[in-house]
Amino acid sequence: MRVWLPIIMLVFLITAGCSEGNQTSKGSDKVGGDNIEGEWSGSIQVPDQPLNITVKFRNEESLEGSISIPAQNIEDYPLSQVSLNGKELAFQMSISGQSLRFIGAVEKDSISGTFTQSGKNFNFELEKQKSSSSNASKENFMTIETITGTLYGSLLLPEKDSRQPVALIIPGSGPTDRNGNSPGIQGKNNSLKLLAEELADRGVASVRYDKRGAGKNAQAVTKEGDIRFDQFVDDAKQWIDKLNQDKRFSEVIVIGHSQGSLVGMIAAEPESTDAFVSIAGAGRTFDQLLENQLAESLPDDLYQESLKILDKLRGGENVQEVSDPLMSVFKPSIQPFLQSWMAYDPAEQMKEMDIPTLIVNGTNDLQVPEKEAQILANANPEAELLLIEDMNHVLKKAPADREGNLKTYGDPDLSLAEELVPGIMEFLQQHGVK
Known part of the structure; x- marks a missing residue:
């Protein structure tokens, strides 16, 4: 079984440009900032298959822009050093120590040129779009300020004027976006987006946010070696505080999915949270889950190596020599993060919960089997x-077989399991959250 880890998966982002600062220069060819404003879509011709991108330019006091890369769950990442000199356009973006750049030529409604990363060049092409009709542009966002930058959360309000309860929806592991999608999975399931929409239909507002390094929060990425589990908890606590200060909301509910269940358990406190919902949350420590998952997916020699690595990590040691097939799980730079995650026992955290709590799990969950939910339930009667x-x-109805089950991971048109949201609403109403 594939293990989804909160590792920043940034393969192709954007930085470029050959000039200092944001500036616009209009030449005699009449190509200027006003002409380039708007949305441009196209692709980078990387090996195997094109990488689709969307770039938006705006001309305010200077020429500025942002880029979205759906395959990498990157949305509206700010560009820097955007310059237009005659027909020559350049822009760049710095992230996680990477240096990537575009230099191209503007010809009416098209831009073509060269994308450069780590000394390798690839062709790119963009075409200007007549209008932007993306759902993302219609979303309303709230923000919090952190030491690594602004974090955005998508706010969805029911169609009523009175004060209403609000749910903070915390995503799972890896560079997961606010809709519940990850770049390692082909297609989108939109599970958390569908959850937010169904809650809104029943009078519950929600804020859902991208993990750092994904979606609109790609710019708030932390260096891989500096990531710690507590950072996710601190983010959630800050969002909870933000919602409590908002006079539009009557109660605050925390809903954590997968890894977000543990994050939510730690962040939700009686003085700030009225109810907590764990969906597909593990009952055992991360290293115990990982050990079981690796037993199912690795040949014996690699599994035995992984057991030795886990033992050392549990003892506080880091392991520098890791076989190539295990690097995606035990890369030395992410081992401190794994240790910080292992330090938390979900069952112990659940035992300490002192607010109304609902534990939800599916019987056909391949990643977090229902016995994990039973462990949590046993910890807190x-x-x-x-x-x-x-x-x-x-959160979709799926067959028990692995192949059929995984097909639902990339189907955004498949509805949520019909019992999920009614079950959450019944729980909230029983505990006075309306």
């Missing part, structure tokens, strides 16, 4: 347990 027949990890 006051918590309520909801097991949904045939629901999988992305």
